[in-house]
Amino acid sequence: MTSDALSAFPAPTDEVVDLCRDLLRIDTTNTGDNATSAGERRAAEYVAEKLAEVGVEPVLHESAPGRANVIARIPGTDPSRGALLVHGHLDVVPADPDEWSVDPFSGELRDGYLWGRGAIDMKDFDAMVLAVVRHWQRTGVRPPRDIVLAYTADEEAGSEYGAHFLATRHRDLFDGCTEGIGEVGGFSYTVDESQRLYLIETAQKGIDWLRLHAKGRPGHGSMVHGDNAVTALAEAVARIGAHRFPVVVTDTVRAFLEEVSEVLGIEVDPDDPEIAIAKLGPIANIIGATIRNTANPTRLDAGYKDNVIPGRASATIDCRSLPGQSELLERQLRELIGPDIDIEYIQRQPALETTFDGDLVEAMSAALRAEDPGARPVPYMLSGGTDAKAFSQLGIRCFGFAPLRLPADLNFSALFHGIDERVPVDGLQFGVRVLDRFLRTC
Numbered sequence: 001m002t003s004d005a006l007s008a009f010p011a012p013t014d015e016v017v018d019l020c021r022d023l024l025r026i027d028t029t030n031t032g033d034n035a036t037s038a039g040e041r042r043a044a045e046y047v048a049e050k051l052a053e054v055g056v057e058p059v060l061h062e063s064a065p066g067r068a069n070v071i072a073r074i075p076g077t078d079p080s081r082g083a084l085l086v087h088g089h090l091d092v093v094p095a096d097p098d099e100w101s102v103d104p105f106s107g108e109l110r111d112g113y114l115w116g117r118g119a120i121d122m123k124d125f126d127a128m129v130l131a132v133v134r135h136w137q138r139t140g141v142r143p144p145r146d147i148v149l150a151y152t153a154d155e156e157a158g159s160e161y162g163a164h165f166l167a168t169r170h171r172d173l174f175d176g177c178t179e180g181i182g183e184v185g186g187f188s189y190t191v192d193e194s195q196r197l198y199l200i201e202t203a204q205k206g207i208d209w210l211r212l213h214a215k216g217r218p219g220h221g222s223m224v225h226g227d228n229a230v231t232a233l234a235e236a237v238a239r240i241g242a243h244r245f246p247v248v249v250t251d252t253v254r255a256f257l258e259e260v261s262e263v264l265g266i267e268v269d270p271d272d273p274e275i276a277i278a279k280l281g282p283i284a285n286i287i288g289a290t291i292r293n294t295a296n297p298t299r300l301d302a303g304y305k306d307n308v309i310p311g312r313a314s315a316t317i318d319c320r321s322l323p324g325q326s327e328l329l330e331r332q333l334r335e336l337i338g339p340d341i342d343i344e345y346i347q348r349q350p351a352l353e354t355t356f357d358g359d360l361v362e363a364m365s366a367a368l369r370a371e372d373p374g375a376r377p378v379p380y381m382l383s384g385g386t387d388a389k390a391f392s393q394l395g396i397r398c399f400g401f402a403p404l405r406l407p408a409d410l411n412f413s414a415l416f417h418g419i420d421e422r423v424p425v426d427g428l429q430f431g432v433r434v435l436d437r438f439l440r441t442c
């Protein structure tokens with residue numbers, strides 16, 4: 001008897017490649033406009049079908065026509081334990097085919113990589129979870145605790161039709177969930193041949209998107225005019241754009257820097273860690289944004305005719321606050337812009353931070369070390385935000401853990417929302433093995 005005859009089903013490490021490729025071929029571009037989001041429903045149906053095929057009972061929840069989320073619960077052997085939420089979004093940001101080396105929705109396999117929009121953000125993880133669960137269902141494996149799977153819509157445009165919809169309108173789906181894993185963490189950063197840091201996300205910055213409104217006196221563009229809304233707004237925006245907020249090193253960032261300092265042998269000044277962070281190459285940008293509040297002007301809007309001074313002008317500022325600093329940031333901004341310009345919050349979601357300890361962290365670390373003896377798991381703070389913001393409102397302790405072993409020379413962070421997004425096939429397979437171990441033992 002051959003080993004093929006023993007197992008009629010593909011190995012999860014093989015199947016993950018097909019699953020990921022299928023998902024990449026479904027264009028789930030999220031422009032923020034419901035009229036263009038039909039792909040989300042198709043992807044959700046695909047996932048539901050793949051789960052149902054092996055006996056899991058998924059449920060589709062539409063928040064609006066075409067905005068579909070898939071939820072399923074896999075019962076664990078020990079009902080006394082809290083459930084684990086495993087979540088991944090199915091939507092992707094737009095991709096301009098003219099800028100890419102391949103068709104961004106072809107799922108092309110080339111040079112050991114699967115290419116396509118969503119390859120690392122985050123259809124890779126979506127496929128890994130599917131591959132593991134399908135393998136378990138076929139071979140009779142049951143996890144120790146309930147696992148709640150959530151495949152969400154709309155993460156790339158604020159999660160209103162995805163995670164936030166689920167967390168507010170269908171909270172019963174998450175009954176008993178105490179902890180959760182999702183993007184962006186568990187990926188490797190190569191130190192040398194024998195050592196890799198695996199960055200596990202234990203914190204993420206808050207989202208503080210605001211609009212500034214300046215008012216002035218409308219008038220004729222040819223006349224002397226001392227109360228111009230455009231001038232007032234431009235001055236405020238320029239002050240914000242040029243400002244550097246003070247360095248604040250949180251527990252997560254301190255733990256990360258201590259580990260980095262030890263492993264890389266670089267001196268880290270805790271009060272001024274920027275010099276050390278600059279040496280981190282491809283992840284310097286992410287880590288550098290987690291030692292202070294940030295505020296980047298992103299939009300300007302004023303006027304309707306070349307020779308008319310408008311009475312109003314507005315600007316959007318993308319601010320990200322450190323844990324516990326949202327109110328402080330608001331005061332800092334108020335000081336920068338003065339009393340005459342109004343601040344309107346268009347998004348305000350809190351930062352998250354949890355500790356890097358406990359059984360779940362142990363299970364993540366052990367699974368990584370088992371598959372990569374050179375693994376050094378380390379906590380870090382994400383400068384962006386994820387669906388974890390919505391799920392943490394339900395009291396769920398959220399981590400970014402979508403394990404991926406990456407080649408040393410791959411600029412991973414540049415691939416997020418970037419051109420030629422791609423995932424190494426062996427990294428994807430590594431992720432399946434780590435997740436399989438982790439989910440069996442957590």
Ligand SMILES: [Zn+2]
Nearest residue numbers: 121122155183
């Ligand atoms: Zn993502």
